[in-house]
Structures are given as C-alpha cells and as structure tokens.
Amino acid sequence: MQKKRSRIQIINQQKVLDAATDIFAKYGFRGGTIDQIAEMAGMSKPNLLYYFKTKKEIYLAVLEQTLNKWLQCLQDWQVTGTPEETISNYIDTKLEFSRNHAAGSRVFANEIMEGAPILKTLLGEDLKRLVDEDTKVIKGWVKNGDIRPIDPIHLIFMIWAVTQHYADFETQIETLTGKTLQDEDFYKQAKKTVKQIILGGVLKES
Amino acid sequence: MQKKRSRIQIINQQKVLDAATDIFAKYGFRGGTIDQIAEMAGMSKPNLLYYFKTKKEIYLAVLEQTLNKWLQCLQDWQVTGTPEETISNYIDTKLEFSRNHAAGSRVFANEIMEGAPILKTLLGEDLKRLVDEDTKVIKGWVKNGDIRPIDPIHLIFMIWAVTQHYADFETQIETLTGKTLQDEDFYKQAKKTVKQIILGGVLKES
Amino acid sequence: MQKKRSRIQIINQQKVLDAATDIFAKYGFRGGTIDQIAEMAGMSKPNLLYYFKTKKEIYLAVLEQTLNKWLQCLQDWQVTGTPEETISNYIDTKLEFSRNHAAGSRVFANEIMEGAPILKTLLGEDLKRLVDEDTKVIKGWVKNGDIRPIDPIHLIFMIWAVTQHYADFETQIETLTGKTLQDEDFYKQAKKTVKQIILGGVLKES
Amino acid sequence: MQKKRSRIQIINQQKVLDAATDIFAKYGFRGGTIDQIAEMAGMSKPNLLYYFKTKKEIYLAVLEQTLNKWLQCLQDWQVTGTPEETISNYIDTKLEFSRNHAAGSRVFANEIMEGAPILKTLLGEDLKRLVDEDTKVIKGWVKNGDIRPIDPIHLIFMIWAVTQHYADFETQIETLTGKTLQDEDFYKQAKKTVKQIILGGVLKES
C-alpha cells in the first residue's frame, strides 16, 4: 500500500534522489556515502533517513527512477519506418537520454560493472525480451535485403556503446575536447557523425 | 635507492596487483577494500601492506600497470598503411586489449566516472597528444579524399566506445548472450561486425 | 495546579501505560523503545510524547502504577488469623498478583536486575518496613511455638521467589508445560502445591 | 573448523565474556551496549570487535558459556540416594550455582523475560528432557510412598525459583538485608532454611 505522500515529502524525496544519482554515478553503491548524498541534498543525515530508511533503499529508488525514464524513453521510439528512419530515430533517442540523464546512465554503468547484483534478473528478462524483438526486426531487414548482412546483436551493442559513451565517459570527453553533450553544437556534431558512420555501414549504397 | 626485489617479492606484488585490478574494476577505488584484495590475493592484510604501504599506492600501481600495457598495446599499431588497414588494425588492437585486460579497462572506466582524480592530468596531456596526432592523420585522409568527410574526434570516440564496451559491460553482454570476448567465435563475430560497420561507414564505396 | 484530565486523556494515558508495561517487561528500561510502545499503544510517537514528556516519565508512571496495585494488593492481606491462614492468604495474594500483573512483575524484576536505580530507595525504606513487620510477626509465631523455628527473612524470600517465578519465567514455564497461570487448572495446581510444601515445611505436625 | 587460539586470544576473549556477562545481566541483550562491555573489559571497542564480530556473537558466547557451566553443574548431581539426600543435594547444587554465577543466572533471566528468542528451542528440547526425567523420579517416589503426594513439576519450579532468586534479585536482597550469597553465614542460613522448608514440606513425618 503506497503511503500518501505530502507535497514536501515528494519534493524532499526527489531532492534526495537527484543527489543520490550524482553520488552513485561517481562512486557506485559501495563507494558512495549517505553523508555525501545528504550534504548534496542539503539536509541532515537523519532527516534523509526519514525519507529513505537505508542506503540500499535510496539506491533501489535511484535505479527504479532511472529505469522508468529509460523505458519511457524507449517507448517514444517507433519501428514503423524504413531501416534508415528507424535506426536514426533510435540513435536520437539514446543520445538524448545520454544528454538528459548522464548521471543515471553512469549509475547503470556502475551497477553493471559491479556485476549487476540488483539488475541482473531484470537484464536477463525484460531487457533480453526487448533485445530479442529488435534482433528480429533487424534480421527481417537483412533477409529482406533492406540492409547489408549485419549481425544484429553486435549492431545493437554498438549503438548502445557509442551513445552511452558520451554520458559515461563525459569526464574524459570534456578533458579532451572541452565539450559535453550539453554543448549544442557538440551534441549535433556527435549525433551527425554517429549516424553517418552507422547508417553508412549498415545501409546499402543506393 | 631502489630496493633489490627478490623473486618472491615480485611474485607477490603481482598477485596483489592482479587481485586489486579485479576488485577496483568491480567497486572502484572508494568501494573496494584492502580486505577484499588481500583475500583474493591469498595473503594477510598486513602482509599485503608490506608490499604496498597504502590503498592509494595499490591503486596507483594498478593504474600505472594497466596504462603501460595499454601504451605498449598502442605501440604495436602502425599508421603506415591505407586507411582501411590502419583503422582495421586499430580496432584489432583495442578489441584485443578489451579481451586480455577487461578488468583493467573497467578500472579505467571507474576512474573516469569518478571524475578521473588521478588520471585527469594524464588524459589532458599524454592522451590528448595521441588523440591530436590521430586526428591529424584522419583529417589528412579526408582532405586527400581517401575516406568520406568524417569528424575525426567522434570517429575516435566511436571506436573506443565500441571496443571498450565489450570489456566494461561484460556482465550485461554475458547476461544477454551467454558469451564474452573469451569465447573465440563471439570475439571474431564482434570484431567482424564492428569493422564491417565502421569501415563501411568511413570508407568510400569503390 | 493539576491539569484537568479529559476522558480521552485518561484513556490514552492508560493505553500508553499498558503498552509500556509490556515493552519494559520484555526489554527493560534501556532496551525498550518509545517506538515500540507507541506502536503497541496504537498511536504516533509525538502523540504519545504529548501525554508523557520523556521515556523516563513513562517508565516512572509504569513503576508507580504497578507499585500502587501491589500495595493495594497487600492491603487485602490480613495478619489476624492463625499462621496457617495468614501464610495461606499471603500466598493467595502474591500468586493472584502474578497472574493479574505478570508484565508488571517482570518490570520490577528488570528494574531490580538493573540494580534498582529508581526503586532502590523505596526498597530500602518502605519495603524494608513492611518486611520488618512481617519478620516480627513470624518471629512471634516461632517464639510462641506456633510454627517450627524458621528464619523469617528466608521464608519471606521463598514465598516471593516462588510466586513471582510464575510471572517472571512465564516463557520458560509455558515452553516446558504449555501452560501459564491464565490456565485455571494450572493456577489451582500451582497454588495447591506451593501451599502444601511451604505450609508443610513451616507448620508443626498436629 | 575451530581456529587455533593463541594465549592472548583466550585471555582477551574471556575478559570480554566476563564483562559481557555482567552487562547483559544488568541490561539484557537490547539494553547492553558494546561500549559498556569494552570499557569494563578494559579494551577499545574495535579491539573487542576483533575478537567477536558482532554484539550478538558476544551474547551467544555468553549464553553458551553459562549454559555449559550450568550443565556441568547439574552433572555433579546424583539421583542415587534417598529422596532427602537427592533433593538436598539438588538444592546445594543450584544454590552454589547462584552464588558462583549470579550474573550468568541473570543473563538467563533476562533472556527468558525477553521471550527466550535464542534459548526457546533449547528450553523446549534439552531442558524439557531433563525435567521429564526428574519428574519421573519424583513420581516414582510418590508412588512408592517415599514422599508426600506432590505435583513434581511445581516442586521443581519451586526449587529453581528459590535458588535462582538469590542470584536474580541480589540487589533487592542486599538492600533489605545488607547481605548476599557471598556472605558465608548468609549463604549457610539461606541453604538451611530452604532445605528445612522444602524437605519439611515434601518428606513424610517419621
């Protein structure tokens, strides 16, 4: 039974989640501390623990929230068009997510590098289902001769890798270029190049 | 005065570094503990600290060792051939590194997600120099009409992202496919697909 | 000036005291928490603290209430009859108290095992006075040849020990026999046996 | 596998157990703190936790140690003689235990008043078996006409209650009489009176 949440409760819980996302993004679950989160959220540690009883509970809430945003994000994507439109749209969606939820993306990355103790089941079930669907679509394109003969799963990994890279390795990218996805021109250039190469490598020459 | 290192010392130090690489790969610097490293290395904590005085010293040694392997790896790479040969070779090199040093790759990933407190300077100097050189080469190709007009920096990021993905997200990949780069067929298929798409997207149609 | 206490106040205070008696009986003063008491009393913690300002205040009220009941209980007891009647009556009284106020008895037991920080003075004054009186009565009986020559203080301890045992070690007794003093037959049998032995050991054979 | 314990380890573990027995005797498991135990044992808190990893582990060790002493104690008891000898001997044994292990006795009392979360199983199995045996013996005496017709279980409870009372309510007894079982005369007088009454109440007049 979901407790009724007052206005201030919603606000404070979100403050905590935002701070926690940043901290867990940097240090992972084990490395991040409640002190850091409390300070960043601008509240005392016991007050924070009034909203979330344990560190793990905060972590789970962060994962869940990020997951929801990610799923919602993927729902925006449509498989209806041509391969070019569909892939292009998918890259748009993923890169947009990396721009708007860089910290969330890093929380996922950390979780997976820790061996995905929480998300493993989910990855093996829900995500696998999504991937299987996409794989079928791509296989259909190949069989149909719409695109070059490509191994679908590695194409999917490639798109994920590239789009998430801009979020997960933001520090490195910023150190090397002085830019992040927040920079509009840089964002456009990244999107353009990624699409250029992937579509160029996947589509048949007309 | 460099202490003379006995045979056993060298062996034990390497045992520590191997264990530490695994632990820091999973939990990052903050999240990993000396206890975990000592246990994995099969020695007592005080004995471990006889070889490395502090946790940070271990971490630095891990980073340095991984870095050396990575640089050595890159030295094997030759820019002398055609764009196709050069890029193909680069992908080979990076993917091979991901296969042989998956944990090391994840230590880097963690370090960068923590904001690269140790490596930031290095990234901004040594790595930037390497990247600048590569950028020049690619620009030359473009100007020369050898390849399509591509933004060099995003091409480089793309190759990094894709090749490292197989190391950094190993857990996710294994959960989805049941395979890792250690699987020879999977490794070959990954390499083939990555080259196919990137080269296909970069090279001009003949 | 004694605040006028409304009906609901009286009811709620009693709800708190009942819950607190149970909790302190189980965990002692230090081990019991206001949360536990509040939950058992079915009210929020701040509301509970509206009736009793501090944990200690609750504890004192519990001790006082139990004490009052105990004293009232002892007033029912009459020394007027024969030794047999008097002792028999005393055992009745004490055992009845154990049955009706098992939790209260345990609160006392805890208090005393903690070193009686609150009750020590009372024990040394009021209780000592009562014990001294009883001692005199018993000594009189002995001198008079009404009962066997018995050390009065140890007789008193014995009656206390036995009667309180059924309250304080209720869990043990229930585990061993499946019964408590709430069970009418068990209660009667306990009373009968206790009287049989003590009276048999104290009274002269006729 | 029992770790080999060095000399100092044994000494320090015993220091901890002794202190913990006193603290848990006073405040119960919930109420007693590691700080108190560490201070009483004369060592730092982390050092104490080097020997026992958790508070519960200390508590279990205390219960186990006390239990062992208690069982060893009961082994000294012989059922071989007449009812008089046997009961007399039993009282001796139990009272001696109360004198030598007053704190341990109180730890048990606390455990039982908390509902015996740890010992419940043990009480229901091992102790029940012991009690059943004793019950049979007593029943035999009754059937044989050696003693008066007494309910065995309540006789056993009575002996336990009385003998343990001197340990568990030591504070009250000392406040009222200025004596404890450590006082030799008081000890002898208690023993004499207890035996006098119980034997007087149980045995037939010769």
Place this chain on the structure above:
DNA sequence: TATGAATGAGACTTCATTCAT
C-alpha cells in the same frame, strides 16, 4: 617476510526528543 593484535576515523542506522502545524 609474515601475521596476530590494536585503533582512530568514519560509515550506516536507531532513538529520544523537539518543532511546526
């Protein structure tokens, strides 16, 4: 070289209590 013992700092969490409404 190796390890049992020890500890201060700090992390997570609980709890009595207060505040504001």
Place this chain on the structure above:
DNA sequence: TATGAATGAAGTCTCATTCAT
C-alpha cells in the same frame, strides 16, 4: 489533541593503517 518533519546523540560495525613480534 494529533502528526509529519527534523535532528543531535549514541549505537553497531567497517576499514585503512600501525605496532609488535
């Protein structure tokens, strides 16, 4: 009268590090 929100103090436990042998 009632309760959601907040907090300082304290309690349990972990961890990097040091010491002694």
